[in-house]
Amino acid sequence: MKSKSAEKIKLTSYDELFGAEENNVEGKYTKVPLSQLHPFKNHPFKVLDDEKMQETVDSVKQHGVIQPGIVRPCADGYEVVAGHRRWRACELAGETEMPVIIRDLDDDAATVLMVDTNIQRENLLPSEKARAYKMKYEALKHQGSKGDKHTADAVGEKAGDSGRTVQRYIRLASLIEGLLELVDTGRIAMVAGERLSFLKPEEQEMVLEAAGNIGAYPSPAQAGQLKAMSEEGTFSEGSIYALLVKKEGGGQSVTISSKKIRDYFPPAYTKTQIEEVIYSLLEQWKQRKGEEIDAGDTV
Template structure:
């Protein structure tokens, strides 16, 4: 007889491999050929042939697909709503078919389910969350959710993100791919990406090109300045280079130990959440200093 602790270990491993889903899903259980499966339109989550995928492949070879995918009928087969990684694992394992639950879902319901069954995965990139949250936000609005704040709160509920955090991720979805990749790799801070997202795509391309040539990417403060220039109609190639070169030739760099910084935050805080708090406090401090200067000048 297996111990409760052994069962817990197995279940945790399974959830990591396949993702947690509602076991009481309504629909028709069946097995379909892999050739009849189609990816979800604009699926925002990456399916990588990495180490975790190899673990999933080995599990499929040894035990089969224990948790069926969720699909819905489409014109030439079945669109995968949940189970893209299992589908890929079946392909790599040499399987010809996969167990699924067929559900009749409209576009909005399918989108919400697709996001909810993936959003709790570990190590999601900012670009994945940005596109996923935008899709779910629009789906909930179509379903009749009232109020931007209420909808944003509902979008982030499954992953434990606040409505404000959701809105920031949704802003990132307006970034061009080049900047999204820089946010994913940490070369551009999320708060800087949020501010750059207000620039028109052609303006973002200009900034990205200049940054690449100089080798210096906009800081959160500079991103705010670029946003202001865009709104004022003064953003140009010359003004972009002048701003970024100023940073490259700027003052003394400051390095702070990440361990020291983490001492001030709860253990569960992610790098992105820590950055948001730090930049928010710095902005507040900067504004207070500017107000003090202005007050001194008026005396």
């Protein structure tokens, strides 16, 4: 049985809530089977079966879906523009259909609406905002927004983020998945992630591997150094380890005479080449020590 408060809600209130006037698009209210719903392409927001989802499920069971989702027609049903969490809650609650507003939206208008109806959610991960802002930025550019700064300001308006903050998030979207996860978990600061995003994908892979091997992650200053090395063409595996080992060592430091080291290498070897050989040999030594320990524990 529907609540009286639900019966009092009019379609115009939904339009105001989801910005129909802004998009100048009318919609049709109806209910559709859950089997006909499909997720928004490249939907950047996570839908988790967490405590908040359970609260939504309980609400759906008790009151139904008070606030309809927004969908648009697609080849084999409807693409969900807003309401992915409500859709999932309906599934978990055992519902077979969900109330929606059907709207004819082009890709850009649908993207802007999708981002705007989700971007003010609490506890969004940096990766979610990065991908969402990038999608909305590109959509607004397609719609004819002029000037990067103006567009970035428009992108962040709904969430109260400045154009500069938006640009930083958009840079994060250029990180490889592994590094973006480290930003999400706080092991790499957002500022450091922004600087690492300027590295080539293969360079980012090298940073991710090195960080995983030694359990140390680039600070903002170190990320800036890595970016500079990439721009100067001096980026190498050895340079990554050299930076991260400095951080990991904390107060301990070991100084080896460069003159003594030179005795072990051909005169033509550069500093970078020498570093690569040293760290390669250290890694081999580390692996052998690990094998010796494992062998000693074997019965």
